[in-house]
Amino acid sequence: MNLLDPQGPVAAANSTILVDSVFIMLVIVVPTIFAILAFAFWFRASNPRARFQPAFVYSGRVEMVVWAIPALTVILLGGVAWIGSHQLDPAAPVPGTGNPVRIQAVSLDWKWLFIYPDQRIATVNTLTVPAGAELNFQLTSSSVMNTFFIPQLGSMIYTMNGMVTKLNLRADNEGKLQGLSAHFSGDGFPDMMFDVNVISPLAFPDWVASTAKTDAVLNEDNYKKLMQQGVEKGRPTYRLEDPRLFDLIATQHIPPGPGPELASEAGPTHSGGHDAR
Amino acid sequence: MTMTATAGHAHADPHHIGVVIEHPGPAPKRIVTAYGFWIFLLSDIVMFSCFFAAYAVLVGQTADGPKGSEIFEQGNVAIETVCLLLSSFTCGMASIAADVRNRFWFYLGMAVTCVLGLIFLVLEFREFADLIVRGYGPSRSAFLTAFFSLVGCHGLHVSAGVLWLLTMTAQVFAKGFRADILRRMMCFALFWHALDIIWVAVFSVVYLLGSGT
Amino acid sequence: MSDQTHMPAGHDLAPGDEEQHSVGARILGYVVGLVLALLLTATSFFIAGTDLVWQPSIPVALIVLAIAQMGVHLVFFLHITTGPDNTNNVLALAFGLLVVFLVVGGSVWIMAHLNANMPPMDQIMMRQ
């Protein structure tokens, strides 16, 4: 999950900007720290060789420099930030080879549901994508806020009930990655990690075909069962009954998830606690 | 201690500012009190601005409930506005009376202010009660939530103002125009006028802008 | 900072206080304020309900009228002036207004962008 080991163009650009910015700042920060320590050491009261200059309390030249150094750095970084936020906007397209794959992600309490509307399948806590293709994510939440994040593919984005956020990514190399929720969402939050399998574009149709053969069907009823609070340890896969399921969730035609059971209204509630364990 | 002698000369005027007018010292109590209250009013206005911002963001979220134009009554609002305006005027008269220590005009001014404030509150209460009875309470939609909170927050301030007015008039009755009570009267006048200013924003943004289109 | 240059420090007024006037002059101030405020209010209500004005300009007119009326209140009821004895009061007011402007303006701007980027339900439904 190393951010400095990107597996896609978005993450590569993000982490390059990250490293660049650090180095731009280090150019001034290192000399400044050095100067602090050096001045502090040299002008110690016990050093007879240091010249005491109590009158040195103002210098127009020094002030110019002192305002200019951080200002110039900020102008440089500000430029990087401006260009970066436009080019790396989560919704900006990320061209790839082959057909883009549309994935609709729903954060549930406390698991991730990935819907492939065009393939008519859905998976929980595992995301399988072809290498090299553009991945168009649409994201929403069944209840509380979460953040969808695959560190090695870059750019996280919030998921919220009743709203649809957009994120475009691309995975370049086959392999196993991990994703997680980066916004605290309740007792089962740490279990909201999911596997990301990047497979070859040739193997992807096969995976879709084999997944579509599963007996489990995802429809409104099953979804409502799935969105009850609890932690999913397995990696279930589903056939998608209605490709518009995501729209029903996002438009709140399926009402938001219920939250903890109200039996424990007063005092410390333990619901979810036993699930998480 | 050797430094003291040199320092005096070295730092006499390093920035070469030239003429300096000496600060005269701590301000009198009346200014301090009123200024502190002024700062409080500004913070209160910032608080109102959050409710205004919430209203601006949520005004379209009617959740298939009523829109503003369907529930606002211009006539009612106009009467409320005139009440508050007149009460601002009478409050000003009362503070002048307090400054010249004229009890009769002070009581009269405060009484009229109080009555006008109460009329305003009754009208607002009737409007709210009517909406709730019709099923358009604050839980109906985010728009109504924002509406009730913003207007209600102003109403709460007016209620607090009336309570303050009564308490302070009682104090004048019991203690006369003492300096600290006059300071409080000044703060009260500031408060009451500020509420009127907020009401200007409320009737313009909520009722008038909301009732069009 | 201003007292470094020319301001005769020491002549401060409490917010809401007037320079010494006779009672008659003070009452007159309030009367003028009341009349102006009533006029502006009446104009606001009239404009909101009329179709004599080009409709899309109504919100702008209402906002201008509201600002004007707040100004009337500040000047005639709260006795805020540009005089040197009011500097501190005006500065505090300006800071407060800046914050109000930033909070309301910023919130509306940010929320508009957020909402535009996260198509609410009706838009999605139309696309289906």
Next chain:
Amino acid sequence: MLGKLDWSAIPFDQPIPLIAGAVVLIAILAVLIWVVAKGHLPYLWHEWITSVDHKRIGVMYILLASVMLLRGGSDAIMMRIQQAVAYQSQGYLPPEHYNQIFSAHGTIMIFFVAMPFVIGLMNLVVPLQLGVRDVAFPTLNSVGFWLTATGALLVNLSLVIGEFARTGWLAFPPLSELSYSPGVGVDYYAWSLQISGVGTLVAGINLVTTVLKLRTKGMNYLRMPMFCWTTLASNLLIVAAFPILTATLAMLLLDRYLGFHFFTNEAGGNVMMFMNLIWAWGHPEVYILVLPAFGIFSEVVSTFSGKALFGYRSMVLATMAICVVSFMVWLHHFFTMGAGPDVNAIFGIASMIIAIPTGVKIYNWLFTMYGGRIRFETPMLWSVGFMVTFIVGGLTGVLLAVPPADFMLHNSMFLVAHFHNVIIGGVLFGAFAGFEYWFPKAFGFRLDERWGKAGFWFTFFGFFITFVPLYIAGMLGMTRRMQHYDVAAWRPWMIVAAVGMAVLTIGVICQIVQLVVSIRNREALRDRTGDPWDGRSLEWATSSPPPVFNFAFNPDVRGEDAYWDIKASAKQQSVDADRPEYQDIEMPRNSPTGFVCAFFATLMGFALIWHIWWMVILGGLGAWATFVVFAWRDHDEYVIPAEEVAAIDRVNVEERRGLVSMAGTV
């Protein structure tokens, strides 16, 4: 009768909070019994609880902050241990408990440690530096303190009665809405912040008015010590930002109590609005905390370098620039929500712009040291330690202001490390520096240097050992608030961080020992000059501790460059010059208003949390009655007769004259 409150509210099945609560309860009872048995109660009541003296209130604020620092620190230790052990296991804290701990840790550290600490220091020092006898509103000052204490009390009460929020320190909806947090935790959170928020607002109004309207003769704006400037800026921010917090929490409470729809998922509520509003308060809050720390460092660096502050006007300009710009950056807390490139970029750049004045400050301290004669006593150590640490925090902060970098680092352990870097490295180091620096002024004796220095070094290295691993964990994709995890790469860093936490703890223990040792050796450490550090501003011109009226004569400040001249002339004036006629001094009378008010606020807060409506009404009426009674009293001031002033002042002057003449011979 008791609303939602019943026996199930006491967590009998959770040993940790129960034992902790019991220990605290026993400690409090023991202290109370000791106080009563020794007959200290009247002293406590008359001299402290009802005191409206800004110095006493300042000390009480700092005491509250220190006690709460231990509570928040215990939470931190528990969290670090949990994350060190909870690899592929549940650790020792179940999620519902762990989640309360990190929420309480954040809430306590910001609202009940950092805030009271800086407000306490400002209260203690600013009137002295301005050369006046008290703050603008002494009784309100007391009310403000006691309301803050009420908030702290309610948070701690949640340990044993009910639960605290499990939503993080900002209680984001919809998680904090009734449907997802049906317990009383969020209510505890919101009401304690509402009540202490009123206290903070009062303190802010008080200090703004004090700085702007109560300066001694000749104290022009550009002669004020830097700490007064940062106090002004910080309190202007309090006055402008805390109402936003009040409004936001009020909306959340309306949602929870009356079924409103500000932030709910249903009926058109908008959760993003909460994010937006809370951060419109939250970002200025950071500067509310750190600006006073900047002021403290300015005082300390200049004093211990034996030089006036370099570039004073630049510093003033930088302070006020930070004050204004800090209101234009709040969106950088939710770049990843998807507001679009223009909004993100503009707020990102605005955030970076704050780095300019902050950088200028660092350079000004640097050049203050240049050509100085630096004495490395404990406050100076904290200051140099701060400069080094804070630059690192600033670097990571600017990094997080670059939206594409933030897209990777938002909410990660990197972020956690960053804000601890600026809050600990900036605010806490500043608070400790101010504590060591002004302690002799408040109590009349210095703190032990050896233990103080040990405390600094342990804290300094402990800090880096704890938080550098968190930076690295963040770069490895670890997000915050994980009760357990299965990623092997994170494990070693969590263990190192736990070790760092142990070192930090030793640092805190050193400071506690320092306090104990210093109190025991107080005669040896006694400060008779009133000016133990060869200071540069007016607080050193009076005795330590200062008399209740601070100055027998309001000092007359002359000279353009305030610091050294003021002190030199102030010293001579008070020591050498023939004293003019002593006059009667009017001081505000002590008042139990604050304490009584806080009592009713506690009652009301508790009743609101547990839906005990009759008690709510009782508390509200009580608070109103308190104010009416306060407003009704006839004599709010008492007079210290001229003879008494003269007697107190002459003793001080004699003592100091002796010392100064001795110093002159050296």
